[in-house]
Amino acid sequence: MxxxxxxxxxxxxxxxxxxxxVEDHLLQVLRDVAARHGFxxxxxxxxxxxxxxxxKGEIDKEVYAVRRLAEMTAGTATGEGAEGALADDVLxxxxxxxxxxxxxxxxxxGKLLFPFRRYQVQKVWRGERPQEGRFREFRQADVDVVDAGALAPHHEVEVPLVLADVLAGLPLPPLVLQVNNRRLVEGFYRGLGVEDTAAVMREVDKLDKVGPERVRASLVGAVGLGEREADAALRLAALTADRQAGTGFVAAVRGLGVRDDLLEQGLDELAAxxxxxxxxxxxxxxxxxRFRVVADLSITRGLDYYTGTVYESRMTGFEHLGSVSSGGRYDALADDGRTTYPGVGISLGVTRLLVPLLQRGLLRASRPTPTAVLVAVADxxxxxxxxxxxxxxxxxxxxxxxxxxxxxxGKQIKHADRRSVPFVWFVQEDGTHEVKDIRSGEQVAADPATWAPPAEDLRPSVRWEGDAPA
Amino acid sequence: MxxxxxxxxxxxxxxxxxxxxVEDHLLQVLRDVAARHGFxxxxxxxxxxxxxxxxKGEIDKEVYAVRRLAEMTAGTATGEGAEGALADDVLxxxxxxxxxxxxxxxxxxGKLLFPFRRYQVQKVWRGERPQEGRFREFRQADVDVVDAGALAPHHEVEVPLVLADVLAGLPLPPLVLQVNNRRLVEGFYRGLGVEDTAAVMREVDKLDKVGPERVRASLVGAVGLGEREADAALRLAALTADRQAGTGFVAAVRGLGVRDDLLEQGLDELAAxxxxxxxxxxxxxxxxxRFRVVADLSITRGLDYYTGTVYESRMTGFEHLGSVSSGGRYDALADDGRTTYPGVGISLGVTRLLVPLLQRGLLRASRPTPTAVLVAVADxxxxxxxxxxxxxxxxxxxxxxxxxxxxxxGKQIKHADRRSVPFVWFVQEDGTHEVKDIRSGEQVAADPATWAPPAEDLRPSVRWEGDAPA
Incomplete structure (x- = not known):
């Protein structure tokens, strides 16, 4: 039509x-690993x-509202309610x-058992300007642990390990997990005498985009910090430049001369x-x-529901894509007025990570179909x-x-060959059977009740095609 | 918050x-079966x-339009374009x-190989009034074969077989596949001298909802058929009452005394x-x-892109849910002006089928978590x-x-028990290990490098809990 x-x-x-x-293979590994970790x-x-x-924060203008066409064409629903404000029931x-x-x-x-461990793999939508690794519809894979009342800190160690295991099972470039702690940063600013610590965090979060000069100007100008405080805030964020491996960052932060209890708590948590x-x-x-962990004191995450540990991660050689896996601890996101459900989680940006690699031809499947055998038809x-x-x-x-x-x-064999289907099966006129490996040309007698292809041909496989091994 | x-x-x-x-188990079986059939x-x-x-048809008012909030609050986009008509680029x-x-x-x-066999499992959205088995967001699983130019009729036999194999792998009630052919119905109406055959089909499609009296009244009134033609149309649709098994329907239709070439073509196709x-x-x-095939001459499917074979299916004991799996052949849905891509497919209403069974407690998982073993922590x-x-x-x-x-x-064992996790593992003070089956209470020495649970405990299983075996 x-x-x-x-x-x-x-x-x-x-x-x-x-x-x-390729994506299905990644998702299968992801589901398997999450299940093995009891999620x-x-x-x-x-x-x-x-x-x-x-x-929940800064993302307002990127949200897609959804309306039944019947309502829209009736002219009654433009996303505004009767009072002109956005109606509460808009989806x-x-x-x-x-x-x-x-x-x-x-x-x-009331129907869940806590601590509750779940994984979730779904599409999400954001009205951002499309660019490499940034999409309007994309798939995320999340792993979270949520508890009722209090959440043990060892779960903050646990969730990135799921990511490490996923990565270990896939032919992908190495990942650097960058960890920070919001309490550490907030404590540091408090120790400097800053009151609006959130405003400082927002400016420092722009370091990657606008550079230290402009961040410093904003801190001194718009936020109203003194020169000394602005410099100290930038020095903390710079403790990242050398990608503080291990716990060397603890001494380095203390070397900046700021003292605060919350800062100390954050340092302990981050070190752990x-x-x-x-x-x-x-x-x-x-x-x-394959997987390296560093303290990166410039990371605070845009979404303002994180309260302690925060994670980002960069894929080696693809740092320009930004963080391909992010998350953190959120103590106050779920609260029904009686109980608070603190949680910690990490999210893998499946589409963000995969599509640029596919577009570059760096990840390839051995065939575009599950078919391992084409059975020829005589007539x-x-x-x-x-x-x-x-x-x-x-x-x-x-x-x-x-x-x-x-x-x-010959034409039937070509049908298989164009799809990289490895085997073609022939039913002979006398009722016997033969199977041909069309790569080698070898053709042998076979019984449909017992024959199987070699294990490596049973399903399509996925290979890394880049220079460096992944 | x-x-x-x-x-x-x-x-x-x-x-x-x-x-x-339970749903994941169904989807896994579905993916496996579709892959085994080379989709x-x-x-x-x-x-x-x-x-x-x-x-594409009658569903207009049920569609959900999607707009960026930023556009909506700017008051520029209510779903209407500048000219007041619905803009072409509304998503x-x-x-x-x-x-x-x-x-x-x-x-x-240009990048696909034809005939192209694909399966697709995704959520879809319709703004219908919610009722049992009818949802606004629900998952469908589709299997289709599309060819370029002409599509061989044997694919109309092939796609329902995927459904049969899926069903064979699941603990579900038996399915009755009802098949009809639009050419048969249209030919029959033409043979009666009817010109607006589509109008007759639309009325007959309401048989289930309003009954034969009211359909007859509409055919004679609104559509303008003679009494004899209206009765004949209803007699054709009634060839369903006894669920014509086999090809008995061919003689039954011919017995109605209508002659038409398209009718004959449709009869041949349906019989095949x-x-x-x-x-x-x-x-x-x-x-x-488990799976029974019948000719049902009342079925035409609401969506008007079907041109030949049409399928519906009812789950035995749950006929009130309507068709849980539908589809058919569409010869003109995809056409780029140079080539037509005829196709045939069948769609399983995963949510429609599953949610009513889950709500009745008829399908149950052995445990709500993948976890097979809880490792206890001494301190x-x-x-x-x-x-x-x-x-x-x-x-x-x-x-x-x-x-x-x-x-x-004791509390750690209870943690496992509440989740139906079958095994708890203990690291002893002397460094040896023991594992306890908390159902039997049996506790034995075990080596983490070699021990495995029995195969039936490795993953959660899914059982039918109804009276009759499924």
Missing amino acids: AARTPRPLSGYPELLPGEQV AHVETRAVEPLSVLLR ALHYDLTVPFARYVLENA VVTGVTDQARAGGVGED EEHRPASAAVAAALRARGVATEIAPTAARF | AARTPRPLSGYPELLPGEQV AHVETRAVEPLSVLLR ALHYDLTVPFARYVLENA VVTGVTDQARAGGVGED EEHRPASAAVAAALRARGVATEIAPTAARF
Whole structure:
């Protein structure tokens, strides 16, 4: 009906079948690892009341509201309620998985067992300007632990280890996990005598984008800090420049001469997370060449629901993509007036990480279809004989397709070859069977009740095609 | 921050973790079966331009339009364009997976290999009035074959067989697949001398809802049929009452005395599909007690892109849910002005089928968490020893959790018991290990490098809890 070729929508990436094989492999590893760590799967609806989403911070203008067309064309609903303000019951697409999860925890608190460990893998939507690694629709994979009342600090070590294990199972570049602690930063500013610590954090958060000169100007100008305080705030953030490995940062921070109890608490917490994640990742067999943990005192995360530990991470060689996995501890996001449910979580930006690698041809699937065997069809009357072979192979888990037409065998083999399907099966006139490996040309007698392809051919595999090994 | 308990949104079902285990099991079986049949996975973005969605039929008022909040609050975009008409670039959430897939095929035709076999499992959105089995956000799983130019009829036999295999792998009630053919129905009406055959189809489609008396009145009144033609149309649809098994329907239709070439073509096609699906399902080991195929001459499907074979299916004992799996052949849905891409597909209403069974407690997971083993913690200083056990078990695929607190062991065992986690692991003071099956109470020495739970305890399993076996 549409007599023209549709064009892609900017910011809404879609994958070709071979690229989808790569994402599916990543997601399968992710689900397996999350399950092995005892995280239950949860999925929330795609929409939340706007009031729930707008309560959480700076992202307001990026939210997509959703309205039934019937209401819109009736002219009654433009997103504004009767009073001209945005109505409470307007629904909007979620922009992350943490806020919906917090709502889910409150809604189902009586039916969940705490501490509650869940993973969640879903699309989210943000109306940002599309650019490399930034999309309007993209998939995130989150792992969180939430408890009722109090959350033990060892969970802050636990969630990045899931990420380390996911990475260990995938052919991806190494990851550097950057950890900071909001209490440390807030305590430091307090120790400097700063009152509006949030304003300082917001300015320092722009360091990457605008550089230290302009941040300093804003701190002294708009925020009203003294020269000495502004310099100290920048010196703290700069303790990142050398990517403080281990706990060397503790002495370095103390060397700045600021004293504050909250700062001390933050230093202890950060040291415990950096040490714990490093040690346990090594003990779990994930080498430092694959996953490295550093304290980075410039990181505070834009979303203002984080209260303690915060995580970001950069993929080596792809630092320009920004953080591909972020998260932190949130003590006050879920609260029903009787109980608070503090949590800690980390989110992997699946689309942000994957699409740039796919576009560069750095990750490739061995074939764009699950099919391992194409059963040739001698002529249409004998299609049932080929279908019987396919049924027998499928019953033992071998992905099998029947040739769509009874073309000459050369053409049927080409059908398989174009899809990188490794094997073609022939039912002979005398009722015997042969299977051909079309890569080697080798053709052998085979029994549909027992034959199986080599394990490495059973499913499509995923390879890293870059120069450096990943 | 939200100091109250949020309430569920009507029409937007969410699952508890134990229910999610059931859905995940169904989806895993579905993905495995689709792959075994050689279908590649495709995922499309959640939104389409409104113009693409509105071209396809009767569903207009149920579509959800999507707008950036920034645009809405600026008062510039209410869904109407500058000229007052709906702007072409308004985006809306897809209401099915067939229309987006047809668009994907056109967009990527140069990069796909035809016939192209794909499966797709995604949420869709419709602004319908919520009721049992009808939701505003729900998951569908589609399997389609699309070819360039011409599509071989054997694919109309192939796609329902995927459904049969999915069903064979799941503890669900039996399914009755109802098949009809639009050419048969249209030919029959033409043979009666009816000109506006689509109008007759629309009225007959209401049989289930309003009954034959009112349909007859509309046919004679609004549509303008003669008494004889109206009665004949109803007699054709009634050839369903006895659920025409096999190809008995061919003689029954001919007995109605109508002659038309298109009718004959439709009869041949329908007979071939009913016979083919029945035979191959049996040959593939799916018994008639699980999956039965009948010709149902009342079915035409609401969506007007179907051109030949149409499918619906009812779950035995749950007929009131309506069709849980529907589809058909569409010859003209994808057309770029040079090439037409005819297709055939079937869609399983995952949420529609599953949520009513879950709400009745008819499907249950053995536990609401993947965890098979809880490693007890003697005291916080020895947490690393427990973490080392967990790492060793996880490395061999055993889902393992570490006790969140070093409470007394009785409390730690209760933590496992409440989650139906079958095993608790103890690191003894002398460095040896023991594992306890908390169901039997049996506790034995074990080595974290070699011990594994019995296969049936490794992952949560899903059981049918109804009276009749499913």
